[in-house]
Amino acid sequence: MVDSTVVLWGQTLAYTFYCLAILALMGWFGYKITRRGRQGVIKNTLFYSFVTFLIVLGVSLHIITYNTIPWAPIDLNRSEIRADKVFDIVAEKHQFILPAEKLVIKCHEKALFKVTSNDLTYGFGLFRQDNSMVFQMQVVPGHMNDILWQFDKPGIYTIRSTEYSGPAGVNMLVKDAVIVTGEETSQNN
Amino acid sequence: MNFIQTFLHGEEGVFKPDSMTPMQKMTLRFVVVGLVYYAFAVIEGMIMRLYEVQPIPSIPSEQFFAIMTAHPLVGIFGSTYSIVFGAFLFLVPFLMKKPLWSITLGNWTLVLIGVGTFVFWFSGFITHYAPLYTLYWPLPADFTQFSVIGGTFFITGIALVMLGTIFFVINIYKTLTYTPDGWAQQPSKEILKSALGITAFSNLFRKKKTEQLVSLPVAAVAQGTVDVAFNAAIILFTGVLILVYMVAALLGFDLKSSAIDALLYKNWFWWGLDLVADGLVLIFVAGTWYLLATLITGKKLYMENVARIALLVELVVSWTVWSHHLLSDQAQPGILKVVSGEMVTAFELITQGLAFFITLYTLWSARPLKMTNPLKFLLGGLLGFALAVPAGIMQADIGLNRILHNTQWVIGPHVHVAILVGLTMTLYSAIYFLFPILTNGAKLYSQKLANFHFWAQLLGGVGMGAFMGMAGLHGMLRRSLYIHGEFNTYMVLAAISGSLLLLGFLAFFFNIVMSVGFNGVIGIFSPSKLKTKDLLP
Numbered sequence A: 001m002v003d004s005t006v007v008l009w010g011q012t013l014a015y016t017f018y019c020l021a022i023l024a025l026m027g028w029f030g031y032k033i034t035r036r037g038r039q040g041v042i043k044n045t046l047f048y049s050f051v052t053f054l055i056v057l058g059v060s061l062h063i064i065t066y067n068t069i070p071w072a073p074i075d076l077n078r079s080e081i082r083a084d085k086v087f088d089i090v091a092e093k094h095q096f097i098l099p100a101e102k103l104v105i106k107c108h109e110k111a112l113f114k115v116t117s118n119d120l121t122y123g124f125g126l127f128r129q130d131n132s133m134v135f136q137m138q139v140v141p142g143h144m145n146d147i148l149w150q151f152d153k154p155g156i157y158t159i160r161s162t163e164y165s166g167p168a169g170v171n172m173l174v175k176d177a178v179i180v181t182g183e184e185t186s187q188n189n
Numbered sequence B: 001m002n003f004i005q006t007f008l009h010g011e012e013g014v015f016k017p018d019s020m021t022p023m024q025k026m027t028l029r030f031v032v033v034g035l036v037y038y039a040f041a042v043i044e045g046m047i048m049r050l051y052e053v054q055p056i057p058s059i060p061s062e063q064f065f066a067i068m069t070a071h072p073l074v075g076i077f078g079s080t081y082s083i084v085f086g087a088f089l090f091l092v093p094f095l096m097k098k099p100l101w102s103i104t105l106g107n108w109t110l111v112l113i114g115v116g117t118f119v120f121w122f123s124g125f126i127t128h129y130a131p132l133y134t135l136y137w138p139l140p141a142d143f144t145q146f147s148v149i150g151g152t153f154f155i156t157g158i159a160l161v162m163l164g165t166i167f168f169v170i171n172i173y174k175t176l177t178y179t180p181d182g183w184a185q186q187p188s189k190e191i192l193k194s195a196l197g198i199t200a201f202s203n204l205f206r207k208k209k210t211e212q213l214v215s216l217p218v219a220a221v222a223q224g225t226v227d228v229a230f231n232a233a234i235i236l237f238t239g240v241l242i243l244v245y246m247v248a249a250l251l252g253f254d255l256k257s258s259a260i261d262a263l264l265y266k267n268w269f270w271w272g273l274d275l276v277a278d279g280l281v282l283i284f285v286a287g288t289w290y291l292l293a294t295l296i297t298g299k300k301l302y303m304e305n306v307a308r309i310a311l312l313v314e315l316v317v318s319w320t321v322w323s324h325h326l327l328s329d330q331a332q333p334g335i336l337k338v339v340s341g342e343m344v345t346a347f348e349l350i351t352q353g354l355a356f357f358i359t360l361y362t363l364w365s366a367r368p369l370k371m372t373n374p375l376k377f378l379l380g381g382l383l384g385f386a387l388a389v390p391a392g393i394m395q396a397d398i399g400l401n402r403i404l405h406n407t408q409w410v411i412g413p414h415v416h417v418a419i420l421v422g423l424t425m426t427l428y429s430a431i432y433f434l435f436p437i438l439t440n441g442a443k444l445y446s447q448k449l450a451n452f453h454f455w456a457q458l459l460g461g462v463g464m465g466a467f468m469g470m471a472g473l474h475g476m477l478r479r480s481l482y483i484h485g486e487f488n489t490y491m492v493l494a495a496i497s498g499s500l501l502l503l504g505f506l507a508f509f510f511n512i513v514m515s516v517g518f519n520g521v522i523g524i525f526s527p528s529k530l531k532t533k534d535l536l537p
Helices: A004-032 A044-068 A071-076 B003-009 B022-053 B061-096 B103-127 B148-177 B188-195 B198-203 B216-250 B262-297 B304-319 B322-326 B334-364 B373-395 B398-404 B408-438 B447-473 B488-516 B518-524
Strands: A085-092 A095-097 A103-106 A110-117 A122-127 A133-139 A145-150 A155-160 A173-181
Touching: A004 A133, A004 B373, A004 B398, A004 B447, A044 A071, A044 B334, A044 B373, A044 B398, A071 A145, A071 B334, A071 B398, A085 A122, A110 A122, A110 A133, A122 A145, A133 A145, A133 B398, B003 B488, B003 B518, B022 B061, B022 B103, B022 B408, B022 B488, B022 B518, B061 B103, B061 B148, B061 B216, B061 B262, B061 B408, B103 B148, B148 B188, B148 B216, B188 B198, B188 B216, B198 B304, B216 B262, B216 B304, B262 B304, B262 B322, B262 B334, B262 B373, B262 B408, B304 B334, B322 B334, B334 B373, B334 B398, B373 B398, B373 B408, B373 B447, B408 B447, B408 B488, B447 B488, B488 B518
Parallel strands: A085 A110, A103 A173
Antiparallel strands: A085 A095, A110 A145, A122 A133, A122 A155, A155 A173
């Protein structure tokens, strides 16, 4: 399964390329606008083509991500997918209460994290050793907050609250709480 | 003139506060107050940038988060609302060629926003009330962490700002529709239809087009003001709700915070907040681009009717877009995430893209243009939104939001680039354009300082957003603290960029003070000697 590192690299490349292009365009425009040139009337076709392009771009982004980012369809259809492991986690008084000291998952298993809050709004995120994010969700009191995730690489992950819950919540993390064991297979990246 | 004389009397002593009308003074007061609060926001931002590199020992983390709570509110309400409201209270009557309905109400708007902003800022500073602007329930009523008294004053300050905001809304709509003494009866219904984009929409289906009774920039102000009004109502209601809990706590009662559904509250809050972030900001900015493009070029706006309809679409989009803030809330219905969070949000790419194209083409049609201060800042503003809107569209995606939500990506390349480059540079363009009009021809002290201001704002804003974004892509959260230097490379670079923003603002502020003189700044706040409702002498 493609993981968040790959997705973020793709996003970085796409957005960087776009930024360079728009910076170059505005630089060129700023230069040319002070120079004499043809003032021919622009065809309306160009304008409407641009509008069509924006519509296609806006819609296609979501279609592309839905079909290429594996967790997007899993997330929307998670109630119909059977989890291999379920972890019930409680957030209360700026602390995570885990069902075990370490949450152990095997590679390729689908793990369901069910997190409930007994007081404030928190976040629930999993982070790699280099602090990069695997995933996150909001933890809203009075509601079931669950996320289904398939891990395809072994690793050790830290749980951290990804939502501000007051100054007391800054250190709301459990280091190396999730351990994924087993071997990564090549067809799954 | 030597330096001291220029400092006291302004560049070549041209600026004479006594020659100003009450309307000019009122407008400049808004601008001065807005710039002072901008200074607050920039300094607070710089403190936070330094704190993210290395926590400052003299500032406890409670104070840091109180700064984080006040910073966006001071920036949006104290600074942007002041400058924008002042400019529009001048421009709407200017473009409608009629007096403002009430200068007194305009001055009250300024007083309420100025005082209200100081009250909530000061209460946060003293008591460290810090539920952030998001106010996620029940955090604002969590009195185990926050002072009840501090919170009460904080919310009262916000309420004062909202009262001033409602005065602004009344003034704008009354100015549009009222009939000044001695004038023929104004067709108020037709004016309203034109202002709200209804005429433009119905013209799509008519062979014989109905004449527009208000210009496009006025229509933008009127439509953005709809969102201003709705947002004020939402914030006032939310404030009253929080105050109920605070008053109860002061009286010794502990109300059950779970009586309010946190997710429903979150939907309500973001619905209201997006009327600002995805509504009035985008509509006002588009309207300002159109106005500046036509004023700079002296030409008619390209595709004007389409631009009018796009504003109306943007207004409707702003009412239906809020769910992109709840893509990581698992209890939020999937249909809302897809339709409101993804699809409707994508419309902002279209409406802002249209405004971008129309403005650029209108400018292009008039070349060669002189690269004046208004033009260069306008181009900077256009660039800012061209960078920030796609960044926002990317995070408003169910797949990408899972790894971007609440990271520095959201607040860097999207929010800060939109505000500091897109919005602020557009406002600076308007300020540089209006400066000689509002000051009866005062001369700018230094063009070199204006050039430095431009480059510092552009490079500082883009640079800060970029480095924050890079940190976000590597997992750095917003609204958090990293005390072990985990993201220090990016944070140092963001702080250097932030210091450019600060220097740019100081250069601008110094330039303006030297242009009108210290006595001139004081003179703006004294009553006008001209007894007239005319805009200009």
